[in-house]
Amino acid sequence: MQDKIIQKAKELLSGGAVQVVIGYGQGTGDRVRAIFIQKPEDAGRLIMDGRCVQNLAGYLMKHEVRALGRAAIVARMPVLRSIAQLMYEEQFKDSDVAVIGISDANELVDLPDLNALKEYVRANPLKLTPEEQAEVDRLDAMTREERWAFWMEETSKCIKCYACRASCPMCYCARCTVEVNQPQWISVPSHDLGNLEWHIMRAMHLAGRCVNCGECTRACPVGIPLRLLNQRIIADIADNFGEEEDYALAAFKPDDKEDFIR
Ligand code: SF4
Numbered sequence: 001m002q003d004k005i006i007q008k009a010k011e012l013l014s015g016g017a018v019q020v021v022i023g024y025g026q027g028t029g030d031r032v033r034a035i036f037i038q039k040p041e042d043a044g045r046l047i048m049d050g051r052c053v054q055n056l057a058g059y060l061m062k063h064e065v066r067a068l069g070r071a072a073i074v075a076r077m078p079v080l081r082s083i084a085q086l087m088y089e090e091q092f093k094d095s096d097v098a099v100i101g102i103s104d105a106n107e108l109v110d111l112p113d114l115n116a117l118k119e120y121v122r123a124n125p126l127k128l129t130p131e132e133q134a135e136v137d138r139l140d141a142m143t144r145e146e147r148w149a150f151w152m153e154e155t156s157k158c159i160k161c162y163a164c165r166a167s168c169p170m171c172y173c174a175r176c177t178v179e180v181n182q183p184q185w186i187s188v189p190s191h192d193l194g195n196l197e198w199h200i201m202r203a204m205h206l207a208g209r210c211v212n213c214g215e216c217t218r219a220c221p222v223g224i225p226l227r228l229l230n231q232r233i234i235a236d237i238a239d240n241f242g243e244e245e246d247y248a249l250a251a252f253k254p255d256d257k258e259d260f261i262r
């Protein structure tokens, strides 16, 4: 797989189809990190193995990366889902990005353009794994008081470093609500109320948009299971809207089961 990715990256760069390839390379120690390859002769630095799980899609939204020119990105399923979601949100045009797609079966996927990517994502809808669903069910089985205590305990650990936000491809607003101080919607200090406000606000802003990549949970230095909040919402959306909608919470349908839409 790694050799195929390197070959594809070389072709894209040497043919001038893209000016940069975003992928995984050797970091410090045993870690991998995002790398930005701009010359075909550097493509050999790209790595693909079990450590390459970081969702790289967030880099596509950075103006420093956009300034490098048209990008190709090494994209496992969470990255493909992120790009599809960002397209629904009008953040990309078809010509903006090329993908070196990798299926869940670890095969290179031929996705000649972003519309093909959208079709591929549509054919592979987001589903919680049995383990993830079991964790959601475990929380559902709690009483409201127990669930409240669980989340208060978890969110009380938050140090408001915002690494979760920085790592999430869906958190791309130029100015986040937490930075607005006139009026100040979200309390700045890291105390129980301020933390709760921050996490509820973030979960609501990600409702129907989270691609379940787990990057926020991996980034959190204090180990809060942030993804679990969004998994609950993913399960609710699947229950209420099925899997046919690309972006259920942005779809307008006069036959919506809620009256408010009429
Ligand atoms: S799992 Fe976390 S990082 Fe990934 S899209 Fe959802 S909220 Fe963002």
Ligand code: SF4
Binding pocket: 157, 158, 159, 160, 161, 162, 163, 164, 165, 219, 220, 221, 222, 223, 224, 226
């Ligand atoms: S990464 Fe963790 S500690 Fe930092 S703001 Fe997010 S939840 Fe809080």
